[in-house]
Amino acid sequence: MKIIIDAFGGDNAPLEVLKGSAMAVEEYGVEVILAGDQEKIKQCAGENGVSMKNMEILHASQVIPVEADPTALLKEYSESSMAVGLKALKEGKGDAFVSAGSTGALVVGSSLIVKRMKGVRRAGIATVIPSAGGNYLLMDAGANAECHADMLVQFGVMGSVYMKQLMGIANPRVGLVNIGTEETKGLDVQRETYHLLQKAPVNFIGNVEARGLPLGECDVAVADGFTGNIILKLTEGLAKFLTGELKEMLFQSTKTKLGALLIKDSLAGFKKKLDYKEHGGAPLLGTAKPVFKAHGSSDARAFKNAIRQAKTYVENNVVSEMETALAQLKTKEAEAAPKAE
Amino acid sequence: MKIIIDAFGGDNAPLEVLKGSAMAVEEYGVEVILAGDQEKIKQCAGENGVSMKNMEILHASQVIPVEADPTALLKEYSESSMAVGLKALKEGKGDAFVSAGSTGALVVGSSLIVKRMKGVRRAGIATVIPSAGGNYLLMDAGANAECHADMLVQFGVMGSVYMKQLMGIANPRVGLVNIGTEETKGLDVQRETYHLLQKAPVNFIGNVEARGLPLGECDVAVADGFTGNIILKLTEGLAKFLTGELKEMLFQSTKTKLGALLIKDSLAGFKKKLDYKEHGGAPLLGTAKPVFKAHGSSDARAFKNAIRQAKTYVENNVVSEMETALAQLKTKEAEAAPKAE
Numbered sequence: 001m002k003i004i005i006d007a008f009g010g011d012n013a014p015l016e017v018l019k020g021s022a023m024a025v026e027e028y029g030v031e032v033i034l035a036g037d038q039e040k041i042k043q044c045a046g047e048n049g050v051s052m053k054n055m056e057i058l059h060a061s062q063v064i065p066v067e068a069d070p071t072a073l074l075k076e077y078s079e080s081s082m083a084v085g086l087k088a089l090k091e092g093k094g095d096a097f098v099s100a101g102s103t104g105a106l107v108v109g110s111s112l113i114v115k116r117m118k119g120v121r122r123a124g125i126a127t128v129i130p131s132a133g134g135n136y137l138l139m140d141a142g143a144n145a146e147c148h149a150d151m152l153v154q155f156g157v158m159g160s161v162y163m164k165q166l167m168g169i170a171n172p173r174v175g176l177v178n179i180g181t182e183e184t185k186g187l188d189v190q191r192e193t194y195h196l197l198q199k200a201p202v203n204f205i206g207n208v209e210a211r212g213l214p215l216g217e218c219d220v221a222v223a224d225g226f227t228g229n230i231i232l233k234l235t236e237g238l239a240k241f242l243t244g245e246l247k248e249m250l251f252q253s254t255k256t257k258l259g260a261l262l263i264k265d266s267l268a269g270f271k272k273k274l275d276y277k278e279h280g281g282a283p284l285l286g287t288a289k290p291v292f293k294a295h296g297s298s299d300a301r302a303f304k305n306a307i308r309q310a311k312t313y314v315e316n317n318v319v320s321e322m323e324t325a326l327a328q329l330k331t332k333e334a335e336a337a338p339k340a341e
Numbered sequence: 342m343k344i345i346i347d348a349f350g351g352d353n354a355p356l357e358v359l360k361g362s363a364m365a366v367e368e369y370g371v372e373v374i375l376a377g378d379q380e381k382i383k384q385c386a387g388e389n390g391v392s393m394k395n396m397e398i399l400h401a402s403q404v405i406p407v408e409a410d411p412t413a414l415l416k417e418y419s420e421s422s423m424a425v426g427l428k429a430l431k432e433g434k435g436d437a438f439v440s441a442g443s444t445g446a447l448v449v450g451s452s453l454i455v456k457r458m459k460g461v462r463r464a465g466i467a468t469v470i471p472s473a474g475g476n477y478l479l480m481d482a483g484a485n486a487e488c489h490a491d492m493l494v495q496f497g498v499m500g501s502v503y504m505k506q507l508m509g510i511a512n513p514r515v516g517l518v519n520i521g522t523e524e525t526k527g528l529d530v531q532r533e534t535y536h537l538l539q540k541a542p543v544n545f546i547g548n549v550e551a552r553g554l555p556l557g558e559c560d561v562a563v564a565d566g567f568t569g570n571i572i573l574k575l576t577e578g579l580a581k582f583l584t585g586e587l588k589e590m591l592f593q594s595t596k597t598k599l600g601a602l603l604i605k606d607s608l609a610g611f612k613k614k615l616d617y618k619e620h621g622g623a624p625l626l627g628t629a630k631p632v633f634k635a636h637g638s639s640d641a642r643a644f645k646n647a648i649r650q651a652k653t654y655v656e657n658n659v660v661s662e663m664e665t666a667l668a669q670l671k672t673k674e675a676e677a678a679p680k681a682e
Contacts, residue, residue: 132585179483179566186486186567209574210570210571210573211578212578214578226520226527227568229520229550231575233551234552234572234576234579236552237551238555242579245614249608249610255603256603256604258600259601259604262603263600263601266593266597270586
């Protein structure tokens with residue numbers, strides 16, 4: 001299996017990308033195609049003693065800045081490591097693509113270069129977030145600020161397949177993020193989505209309030225990208241705030257410092273549980289081939305984990321499983337539609 | 342000063358309401374008017390030895406259930422403790438009203454019985470939430486799921502006055518909750534609100550991402566009620582999840598249990614910081630007279646704190662300060678509007 005990597009995406013590129021790729025080659029037996037400036041990659045690997053075993057380089061002269069307009073990927077940045085990597089995926093040079101670069105550019109580029117699966121209205125970013133029950137998948141985590149009901153239903157169907165195939169949950173509980181549990185709650189788009197999800201080929205458990213997300217009330221949380229971004233970012237901020245407060249508390253006195261020493265190992269486990277780097281990457285669901293967004297601040301371990309995820313995604317035929325589920329959704333919708341006289 | 346209390350609102354009514362009221366009478370020197378069933382109140386106070394000093398009862402034969410349609414407050418539940426209390430506030434029998442009953446009914450009842458301040462489009466619920474910097478005010482926390490830009494701007498202006506007058510922040514930083522910091526981010530309503538807030542008589546600091554809220558990036562967070570509800574409920578759920586995980590971690594082994602013992606006092610301080618009961622009540626901003634929503638699960642201490650807040654609100658003339666600020670907003674908007682030829 002060949003995984004294409006954007007060697008110049010993220011805050012720690014290219015060194016951490018190279019190190020993570022080398023770890024993945026070693027641990028998972030994959031081959032890696034690095035998209036990026038050939039000279040710089042070789043120099044960085046050489047200076048830092050990173051093995052290039054089972055890695056090849058696909059030269060790309062540019063890097064798209066995070067602040068660039070996403071559509072610039074197809075114009076002034078068409079020779080960037082991200083654009084070159086996506087084109088290589090489209091052409092079948094590799095099986096999946098991983099980038100820690102601009103989310104907006106990756107979403108636009110994937111839709112326009114790699115294209116979407118048949119019938120998919122929009123591709124969205126799915127993010128796995130820790131919860132009391134283990135994890136839940138948030139879809140969409142920010143790609144599409146405004147969503148129609150038919151997009152949200154597809155998010156639920158694709159998210160369900162993902163949790164089944166990649167996280168091993170037999171019958172994922174799909175919840176619609178809303179401001180109350182009754183089906184009349186929310187805005188028109190939530191009310192319409194509620195009824196469509198009831199008829200969709202998923203285990204729809206109804207509306208889920210935001211309070212229930214970290215408490216493990218569902219396995220797939222369906223939301224528009226605006227709400228999803230609020231959920232993702234607030235989760236990050238609160239985890240940072242609370243661990244900061246906790247740290248301050250543990251260093252208050254000699255007594256608490258001694259206490260901190262005794263709970264040190266358990267505390268490390270606690271932090272690990274909340275660590276997004278364990279999951280590594282967020283898949284773009286809806287693209288015709290597997291694309292993963294790694295966190296902008298990813299280190300080598302995060303890249304390695306993102307590559308592992310991409311490998312599992314390919315091995316489990318997630319794309320074709322999603323296509324089957326989406327075809328079922330279409331059939332069910334056609335059956336439910338009022339017949340012409 | 343007389344504070345009117347809904348004696349039958351919330352999960353712990355009437356006992357905790359009575360106890361909290363008695364504590365407030367004692368500590369803050371206020372008088373209390375209890376709206377609710379006269380016999381039941383007297384019996385409950387008698388059986389539990391709660392002093393009725395400086396408290397009078399305003400008889401109300403009904404209680405509106407939390408699940409009732411909010412508009413039922415004006416029809417089949419017009420004799421409920423909430424409706425009777427709101428009417429007493431309108432008639433000037435007391436200076437402020439506190440209820441832990443149905444949020445929806447309180448919002449509808451306040452707008453229709455007590456009425457809104459002149460020029461206010463909608464009343465919203467403002468909630469004080471702990472953050473790294475101390476606290477921030479979230480407005481609207483869930484009263485109006487869908488908001489227009491002119492409503493959001495008023496929320497910012499009223500929230501700013503609240504943080505200045507009640508929390509002693511000289512020049513509150515008002516932020517617009519959005520999915521990015523650039524002014525082009527979000528949906529049309531955010532983009533329009535951004536430009537209106539730039540001209541409003543507040544210290545507008547621009548868009549704030551959800552990540553920045555718990556990290557203390559603003560003092561007033563302006564959001565529509567859908568987004569606000571997501572923020573409020575997710576904060577509750579995450580605090581519960583993380584403290585639960587922390588507790589589990591502390592009881593993992595004999596060693597960690599010993600550690601837990603050493604950090605016990607500091608841990609209590611940590612929990613107190615995250616405790617909504619310290620703040621007691623969420624004000625409805627925009628009503629012509631002070632109305633406070635106490636949390637449904639409020640205990641005596643939460644009621645006492647809500648009464649303290651109501652007292653401070655009245656003493657600081659928050660309503661008239663808001664009216665002045667809203668008049669300034671109107672003047673500025675008129676100045677900024679294109680003149681007719």
